[in-house]
Amino acid sequence: MRYVKRAIEDYEMIAPGDKIAVGVSGGKDSVALLRILAHLRDYSHLSFSMVAIMIDPGWKEVDIGPLADFCSKFDIPFYLVKHPIARIIAAKGENNPCSLCAKLRSGLLYSKAVSLGCRRVALGHHLDDVIETFFLNLVHAGYLRTFRPVVYLERMGIHLIRPFSYVPESALVHFVAREGLPVLPPLCPYAGKTQRAAMKEIVEFIAQRYPYFRERFRTALQNVSLADLWKQRRPKDDHGGLDL
Numbered sequence: 001m002r003y004v005k006r007a008i009e010d011y012e013m014i015a016p017g018d019k020i021a022v023g024v025s026g027g028k029d030s031v032a033l034l035r036i037l038a039h040l041r042d043y044s045h046l047s048f049s050m051v052a053i054m055i056d057p058g059w060k061e062v063d064i065g066p067l068a069d070f071c072s073k074f075d076i077p078f079y080l081v082k083h084p085i086a087r088i089i090a091a092k093g094e095n096n097p098c099s100l101c102a103k104l105r106s107g108l109l110y111s112k113a114v115s116l117g118c119r120r121v122a123l124g125h126h127l128d129d130v131i132e133t134f135f136l137n138l139v140h141a142g143y144l145r146t147f148r149p150v151v152y153l154e155r156m157g158i159h160l161i162r163p164f165s166y167v168p169e170s171a172l173v174h175f176v177a178r179e180g181l182p183v184l185p186p187l188c189p190y191a192g193k194t195q196r197a198a199m200k201e202i203v204e205f206i207a208q209r210y211p212y213f214r215e216r217f218r219t220a221l222q223n224v225s226l227a228d229l230w231k232q233r234r235p236k237d238d239h240g241g242l243d244l
């Protein structure tokens with residue numbers, strides 16, 4: 001909770017009167033995010049309201065009952081948006097299904113949020129996601145780049161916020177178990193099989209040797225010595241980072 005509050009403060013993620021849409025996959029991270037934001041809504045000086053939005057891409061049948069009950073218990077309006085993303089991907093014979101699925105899912109999530117009057121969309125990305133994304137971009141695309149705690153999407157007029165940006169994944173695993181939160185089975189057939197899983201192993205390998213690695217990584221992102229980076233390539237040489 002301390003880390004979440006600090007990230008929210010450091011990056012001014014929540015303003016008085018905000019209505020926040022929480023993107024919920026049913027996985028542990030987004031369910032933990034729902035629980036913690038509901039707690040902050042009810043017991044902190046922050047004054048905001050929230051809704052939960054789940055995009056069902058139609059990979060398989062999922063019983064969302066436990067999640068809907070959980071939302072109702074904590075007074076969080078729950079919206080399920082069904083869209084045949086899985087069918088679209090199968091019809092296209094897509095060779096990068098994760099990227100297309102993520103794009104379509106995000107579009108649906110942001111549009112639903114806007115239609116509900118939400119100008120902030122909260123996502124459950126945590127510190128391990130930040131580090132893994134950095135390494136994915138480094139290794140596969142040759143970029144020093146990862147996602148930010150807050151991003152303004154001008155086209156949609158919304159801020160994406162990532163309140164778990166300072167929180168290591170292990171803390172969320174413990175939190176979810178301790179609170180007995182209702183985590184649904186993965187919606188996605190590719191879960192755990194992506195390139196990200198390989199990066200997870202590498203991050204864990206380094207952290208075993210250097211226990212403060214994750215924390216150091218976070219502070220490093222806030223202490224970039226730009227003057228020591230190399231001369232940048234011209235924009236026409238820019239092939240873009242990985243779409244992660």
Ligand SMILES: Nc1ncnc2c1ncn2[C@@H]1O[C@H](COP(=O)(O)OP(=O)(O)OP(=O)(O)O)[C@@H](O)[C@H]1O
Binds near residue numbers: 027109
């Ligand atoms: N189907 C979905 N509907 C709404 N929001 C989603 C959905 N899938 C992912 N998100 C949002 O995007 C974030 C990152 O998605 P990702 O697929 O990387 O999930 P993850 O790291 O496995 O997290 P989680 O444990 O919440 O599934 C999630 O934490 C959630 O906020």
